[in-house]
Amino acid sequence: MRILIVEDAADVAEAIASRLRKSGMACDLAESCETAEDFLAVQRYDALVLDINLPDRNGTELLQDLRARGDRSPVLMLTALFSVDDRVSALDLGADDYLIKPFDHRELEARLRALVRREAEQKSDVVTLGPLQFSPAGLSATLDGVALNLTRREATLLGLLLRSQKTPLSKKRLYDGLFAFDDADVGLNAIELYIARLRKKLSASSVTIETQRGVGYRIFDQGQTDHG
Structure with a gap:
């Protein structure tokens, strides 16, 4: 399973990647929307973990661009500040799920697996x-x-x-x-x-x-x- 983690806080990104790699997921890290777009231009991902507050653009803008060009890759949004309006907006733009920081890495992993399972031919846990x-x-x-x-x-x-x-x-x-x-x-x-x-x-x-x-x-x- 190949995951793209779009997160500008290096410690957070590395912690997520470390956890996911232990569970067999291959992870690429992008610290900005621009880097993420470079990766997405050459690589297909099973899911994206996308922070909202990024240095060059808002993560929801990247999400909007993805959906506009027909990319249906599952996207899980991350944010420290997530009002009900933010959640509704992200979901309306095409996000599949979201987590509010700080979060438990076990929950992030479980939610990612659930998102990928929706796309799979067999949808059960086993x-x-x-x-x-x-x-x-x-x-x-x-x-x-x-x-x-x-x-x-x-x-x-x-x-x-x-x-x-x-x-x-x-x-x-x-x-x-x-x-x-x-x-x-x-x-x-x-x-x-x-x-x-x-x-x-x-x-x-x-x-x-x-x-x-x-x-x-x-x-x-x-x-x-x-x-x-």
């Missing part, structure tokens, strides 16, 4: 595929009731595949969901390594990850007849 069950919140999975030993990135990759079971995901899309701009030293071919590791851990089950040449990867349960 995603199930045949004998495989995956918990996005815990970054954990079981296979036939037995816990799978997954690294954080393996679990994140599994979550991306499970959220898009009907649609193959390209290597680039998976890479974007796993790595932030700060991970530029990691090459695109790292995805093949993580896919190979996941396949090995799923190999004793009916769940498999297929490669569709020139298209990408898709996870399915061989026990289900309709997986074409």
Whole structure:
């Protein structure tokens, strides 16, 4: 899951990013609307955490621009001062949720997951595929009731595949969901390594990850007849 955090207070932004990275989210930090626009021009995000009071423009203006050009990425607004009028205005402009500072980082993480879940094919807290069950919140999975030993990135990759079971995901899309701009030293071919590791851990089950040449990867349960 790839998140853009637009927040000019470096300590707040880093604290948010640190918490979200531990839960498997790749985070990019922008300290202004201008930097955020640069990121948005080249990268698609699963969600945005957007502060209202930014040094160059108001965060609601960035939100308005996003919606005007048809970008429906989930947006969670942050602000220290948030009157009822502000909340109504932000929601009317297309914000999906908001939090008032100071906030509990566990709540921010839970709200982000809820926003992303709205966009997913499976909307429950636990995603199930045949004998495989995956918990996005815990970054954990079981296979036939037995816990799978997954690294954080393996679990994140599994979550991306499970959220898009009907649609193959390209290597680039998976890479974007796993790595932030700060991970530029990691090459695109790292995805093949993580896919190979996941396949090995799923190999004793009916769940498999297929490669569709020139298209990408898709996870399915061989026990289900309709997986074409």
